[in-house]
Amino acid sequence: MYDIHTHILYGIDDGATDLEQMLQMARDAAEDNITHLIATPHHADEHYWNPGATVRERVDAANAALQHAQIPVTIYPGQEVRLYDGLLRDLQDSYVITLNDSRYLLLELPASHVPRQAVEMVHELRLLGITAIIAHPERNAGIVSDTGALVELLDAGALAQVTSHSLTGKFGRKTRQLAIELCKRYMVHLIASDAHNTRSRNCKLKAASDIVSSVLGRDYHDYYITNARAVLDDQPIDVMPVDRPVKKKFLFF
Numbered sequence: 001m002y003d004i005h006t007h008i009l010y011g012i013d014d015g016a017t018d019l020e021q022m023l024q025m026a027r028d029a030a031e032d033n034i035t036h037l038i039a040t041p042h043h044a045d046e047h048y049w050n051p052g053a054t055v056r057e058r059v060d061a062a063n064a065a066l067q068h069a070q071i072p073v074t075i076y077p078g079q080e081v082r083l084y085d086g087l088l089r090d091l092q093d094s095y096v097i098t099l100n101d102s103r104y105l106l107l108e109l110p111a112s113h114v115p116r117q118a119v120e121m122v123h124e125l126r127l128l129g130i131t132a133i134i135a136h137p138e139r140n141a142g143i144v145s146d147t148g149a150l151v152e153l154l155d156a157g158a159l160a161q162v163t164s165h166s167l168t169g170k171f172g173r174k175t176r177q178l179a180i181e182l183c184k185r186y187m188v189h190l191i192a193s194d195a196h197n198t199r200s201r202n203c204k205l206k207a208a209s210d211i212v213s214s215v216l217g218r219d220y221h222d223y224y225i226t227n228a229r230a231v232l233d234d235q236p237i238d239v240m241p242v243d244r245p246v247k248k249k250f251l252f253f
Contacts, residue, residue, distance in 0.1 A: 002228035003037035003205055005192035009058045012050055013042040015196045024198045026066055026073045032206045036232055038078040038099050040106050045082040052097035076100040080135055082108045102234035107132040114142035114149045122156040132158045138166050138179040161190040164208035183216055186240035191224045
């Protein structure tokens with residue numbers, strides 16, 4: 001399997017804390033049948049700035065460590081980029097990088113809302129030949145309260161990625177319910193682990209894939225596997241028409 005969203009690089013954000021934890025995360029990924037994963041450290045959020053050149057250097061070092069430890073996993077460069085005003089400029093300067101230098105950029109929204117400029121940013125990226133993948137929309141409060149906010153982003157050309165732990169119930173029943181609903185309505189194109197460590201935020205990608213198979217059917221499972229490989233290989237993704245929801249609110253309170 002292919003995992004397009006991980007925080008496996010150590011000492012660079014809130015992911016792996018040291019070399020040993022990074023190696024154990026890679027071992028766990030291998031046990032989860034993952035052979036290829038993309039390192040996506042946080043970039044431009046409230047706490048972390050990880051320029052593309054730094055990420056590439058750390059990925060090279062990480063792969064050397066994995067080879068020395070004989071762990072059959074390969075890491076590729078990427079970022080989880082928080083939406084910010086200088087994103088387009090920094091993308092052209094390679095300060096911001098896409099997932100494995102593909103046409104796909106992992107874009108993170110603030111947890112509390114969907115900014116007004118988000119749709120415009122997705123559109124501007126499309127003009128540059130870049131497709132934004134919205135990271136974990138099922139955990140964004142604006143989308144939780146109105147899934148139409150995600151539909152607007154998809155209409156502008158974005159894709160969406162749900163986190164494995166959302167499907168397994170790690171983030172609670174409501175988040176799991178919404179994640180499955182978004183998948184059913186073809187509003188999700190990828191599932192990834194968003195792994196941060198070996199305990200509370202480990203991989204669980206296979207468990208999530210099994211849930212997709214049992215709850216939604218094998219076709220959904222195969223669709224997400226195919227799309228993850230397409231991202232890594234810079235291939236187009238077949239986008240299914242969205243089953244537009246009746247306005248429905250998923251409230252936590």
